[in-house]
Amino acid sequence: MANARREAADLQRLLAADHPGAELAAWDWSFYAEKVRAEKYAFDESQLRPYFELHRVLNDGVFYAATRLYGITFRERPDLPRYHPDTTVYEVLDTDGAPLALLIVDPYSRPSKRGGAWANAYVSQSGLRGTHPVIGLHLNVPPPPAGEPTLLTFDEVTTAFHEFGHNLHSLLSAVRYPRFAGTNVPRDFVEFPSQVNEMWATWPEVLANYAKHHQTGAPLPAELVAKITAAAKFNQGYATTEYLAAALLDQAWHRLTPAEVPEADGVLAFEAAALRRAGMDFAPVPPRYRSTYFNHIFAGGYSAGYYSYIWAEVLDADTVAWFKELYRAFRGGDPELQPLLDRRGLGGATPAAN
Ligand SMILES: [Zn+2]
Structure with missing residues (x-):
């Protein structure tokens, strides 16, 4: 949430420059995030x-x-x-x-x-x-x-x-x-x-x-x-927050007893209360899926499993760190560049004679 709020502040500045006095809303996010991306991170993908x-x-x-x-x-x-x-x-x-x-x-x-x-x-x-x-x-x-x-x-x-x-x-x-x-x-x-x-x-x-x-x-x-x-690091406050908000909403629904499930007209109020309780009620970053169109909430075998995407990423990121530690433990430090330069005869500054 702290990261999402910091990103929101960047976008708010751009919005205010275009529309003085306007307050950033959820529907502004993609438009202004794209402007920031183009400015700070843009490169022509076709170059790759x-x-x-x-x-x-x-x-x-x-x-x-x-x-x-x-x-x-x-x-x-x-x-x-x-x-x-x-x-x-x-x-x-x-x-x-x-x-x-x-x-x-x-x-x-x-x-x-x-x-x-x-x-x-x-x-x-x-x-x-x-x-x-x-x-x-x-x-x-x-x-x-x-x-x-x-x-x-x-x-x-x-x-x-x-x-x-x-x-x-x-x-x-x-x-x-x-x-x-x-x-x-x-x-x-x-x-x-x-x-x-x-x-x-x-x-x-x-x-x-x-x-x-x-x-x-x-x-x-x-x-x-x-x-x-x-x-890859751009806009991750937004992406992580909107994902986690949906995952926490999913958990909130699945913790209800049958008697506690609200009537249809109480769905949005339940959702708002659940997000507030989780500390995720930030209007510019709504949950990635609202309760009324949450495809991974009950159907398709998910059943309180929407969190599993980021859980897999926790395991993934930790494993990547483990691979790097393995190398460091084996080598006693990060890899040095010099051995490769030496092997390729690129280590010295003296140009070859021919
Ligand atoms: Zn996959």
């Missing part, structure tokens, strides 16, 4: 795309990180049947080369495909049935014009790492009963492997391996990487 060619992102980024972390390898299987020519089937091999899973990569949008990105398990791993996972990585990248490469946005890159995190959860599954295979875990945990896997998208060693200009092979410039990182 030449460095994010789809096959390189997959093979030298997503798969590369998994090979480095888990020792698994990927082999394309053009001989296997596919349900659509846009898809590619990979066999995933375990550290000892034994078959582990089949992965179908289905990156492009098409009229018959639903929107969004998701991971699917068509066959679950099971010791009981003796099955290996057959899983899908589904994105909705617009297909490029014929003969041109598929260049991704940074969002699409992150999404590929995220959905593949779900794939990892499925393909590294080692259980007897299919009921417990892969992503069949409590909702508290289901987004954890996928969110953690996003960390590798910007992990320097992984990024350097895949983010290369599709024509020149040049690495992604460091100043663009810095801009991606800075932009």
